[in-house]
Amino acid sequence: MSLSPSTAALFKPFEGGGLKLENRIVMAPMTRGFSPQGVPGPDVAAYYRRRAENGVGLIITEGTVIRHPASEADRNVPHIYGDEAVEGWARVVREVHEAGGKIAPQIWHTGTARERSKFPESDAAPVGPSGLGLTGEPVSEPLTVAEIRELVEAYAEAAANAKRVGFDAVEIHGAHGYLIDQFFWEATNKRTDEYGGDLVGRSRFAVEVIEAVRAAVGPDFPILFRFSQWKPVDYGAKLASTPEELERFLAPLSAAGVDIFHASTRRFWEPEFVGSELNLAGWTRKLTGKPAITVGSVGLDSDFTALFAEGKGGQPAGMGQLVERLERGEFDLVAVGRALLSDPAWAAKVRDGRLEELQPFGREALGTLS
């Protein structure tokens, strides 16, 4: 007999946005830095395979950078271009599929988050819509329109590579203050041409990326799009302050070809706007009619009672509230980050009610990223 509230809703199959998944648990994208020269090796394949073997419905990989001299901000992050890296990903996909899982790469350009001091041997300057860092400091020249077009093509190439090696979908990283989000955010996009201006103008780059990716992968290949209101320098930042603004922001992205939105928040239980309990994923689903992934502090407290305790004040909300929201149809899928980092078998243990076996999340998990 299980003492825990039912988590059955998390383990119901999902079909939507061109994807068929065994359950609702998604591994959130988490950068690792274990791919020397950008090439993911057998250890990377084994890392993702462990999550697939243990009941994760869909894996979204760590951010993988597109073909551009300044796309990466950290050493040893994997590339999604070039024969060796793409061959490395082919092995990852094979192993995840053998284990019965599904997998999408997250495609990424870090924009002005790249620090020159970390790449002293490279003369590739960071790039951004207005050449501004996240705190507004100038770090390079604004991108030219010709450079913007090349970047759009590099996203498309990355997506085509993903499809070619058998990935099940692709996720475009439009969140967390990186290149695409630097176009979205007024603090980093001061352009006065067609790539700047109001939120719709500032979304033009993302729309072109999505359209180019769609053209590269064809009509049936699922495109996920991740976005966030928060920025690493400002957790309270907002691209959209009202549901109406959010609708204006999301409509062109949706029309450009997004199949599933991934609304990145730090705490899934927080209402996005006053007057409604809906979180950002909930609003996104309601406004676009497309499936949505929620994320943020799921399962972080492995203590049996805390895992199921309801969030009050600063306390994490538990699985009970997560499941209730899922059952109400607020969102379709649930991404899990740090809990799956520290315990590759997190999904299987929750599914089977083996909560006492969950490995608590600790900083050491960040060190090994195993």
Ligand SMILES: Cc1cc2nc3c(=O)[nH]c(=O)nc-3n(C[C@H](O)[C@H](O)[C@H](O)COP(=O)(O)O)c2cc1C
């Ligand atoms: C070590 C680490 C690396 C991350 N790297 C990425 C990344 O490459 N791309 C991304 O969109 N989010 C990244 N994130 C954010 C996670 O995807 C997720 O949104 C966040 O950790 C909140 O989920 P959690 O509370 O379940 O951990 C990272 C988070 C962590 C902890």
